Amino acid sequence: MASSNEPFMQAENHWDLETLYSDFSSVKNKRLTPVEKRHLRGLLCGFSPAEIAEKLGRNGKGVETTDLCATVYRYVKSLLDKSDEKLENWRNISEWLDDAGYKNQSIKVPSLDLSPDKAVVNVTNINIENNQIVFLISMKIPTFQDLDSLEDELNNLDNHKSN
Known part of the structure; x- marks a missing residue:
């Protein structure tokens, strides 16, 4: 560019x-x-x-x-x-x-809720291996509230690009 x-x-x-x-x-x-x-x-x-x-x-x-x-x-x-x-x-x-479809298409995607009461992070294991501290982490982040709306947006974007 x-x-x-x-x-x-x-x-x-x-x-x-x-x-x-x-x-x-x-x-x-x-x-x-x-x-x-x-x-x-x-x-x-x-x-x-x-x-x-x-x-x-x-x-x-x-x-x-x-x-x-x-x-x-x-x-x-x-x-x-x-x-x-x-x-x-x-x-x-x-x-x-x-x-003609040359303009970039954008969709509004709801943001993820990463507040402490919604997202869950668990450290499941801590080890020392080869002079490194290794953390095994499990994360659960809530998905979008309205998956149907997001799917509709994505379908509309696909339809617009194929026209």
Whole structure:
């Protein structure tokens, strides 16, 4: 992955950038340039072309027409078989990619209750072996309160990925 001082790297928190880069490279028939990656990440972070240009110290019209229209927009349309569709707004890019499943899916998982009255830790044996103290520990941690809800969430995630 790119270095941490690269602009718009927060996109990797919500998007499958490696797959996107790979799929875009297939459409382009060669790897994406660092500039193309930056512009794509900027769009995925919700920045307009003008905001991307400002953050990169570039001319807004140049980023919009030369960089985005000629590259990223074209790659997305080709990748998603939307070549005949008109790009109404730069926001369509992230919407289309989200609909295509490139956005990381997350589910809310209830936290475990590790309070002393719920979790049980038993030390079952203590030995000295080869100049080491060895503890045999048994732990019991309560499972989720509502396993059916968790299972439904996981099934919904699987269904979304397969669509």
